[in-house]
Amino acid sequence: MKKRVSGFLASIGAAGLSLAAVSPSQAADASWGCQVLLCAASESPSWHGVPYCVPPMQKLIAAMSLPGFSWPICKEGNAGKPGLEPYEPCPAGWTATSSDSSSGHGSSSAQNVCTRSLGRCNSKAARNTVRGAGTSIETKEVYAESGHNGSSCQIVQTQPRKLRAKPYFFDIPNSKGVKQRFWFDLNK
Structure with missing residues (x-):
């Protein structure tokens, strides 16, 4: 048998x-x-x-x-x-990460969001990309430790990962x- x-x-x-x-x-x-x-x-x-x-x-x-x-x-x-x-792969150009930065380091099951950086806040191309973003995409301006000037600011987008x-x-x-x-x- x-x-x-x-x-x-x-x-x-x-x-x-x-x-x-x-x-x-x-x-x-x-x-x-x-x-x-x-x-x-x-x-x-x-x-x-x-x-x-x-x-x-x-x-x-x-x-x-x-x-x-x-x-x-x-x-x-x-x-x-x-x-x-549990999650589908992130779209091209996006990276899987955890919505809670204090947990799940390296664990794919905890990587429940997709993120991408669009570049500097004062970038026209980054701003144009933000205007075309879907409703499920959250956009934030993230500042480096050095202050709130345009060169230390990055536009970062986050969206939930789809469940398989x-x-x-x-x-x-x-x-x-x-x-x-x-x-x-x-x-x-």
Whole structure:
């Protein structure tokens, strides 16, 4: 059985995962960790649309709230525990940062806003960019320690980062060892 599960999981990465490629008996024989990996990596449809996947994923969601929860691992899949990236990337030219500068140094989960510096406050180009900014963008004049003159002032914009619809991911290696990222959610 392990050979079937291992062979199937290796083909997941190579073929881009298709639950249709697995017989119900093969999938049912897989460990809970392999069931979770298999279902989390299902893309069209997502695990929500695959009747086989609903019970193991709901079991996972329920187990996550219990004390001492440990993520079920599929050793044959070589994927380990999933990653979590709750936010979409910032738009080009913007940098992810924390809205609270006192917390989350280096933590991507705490980097909930995108910022960019437009340049000096007395810059015509910076002012023109500010006029075209969307309503969700906050614009501030930030002064250096040396005072409130035009050369020490920078225009900085901030906007909230968008939350991902699918914040969890597995990096699953294909038959050549190249990892492919599969995003999933844990919404009931």
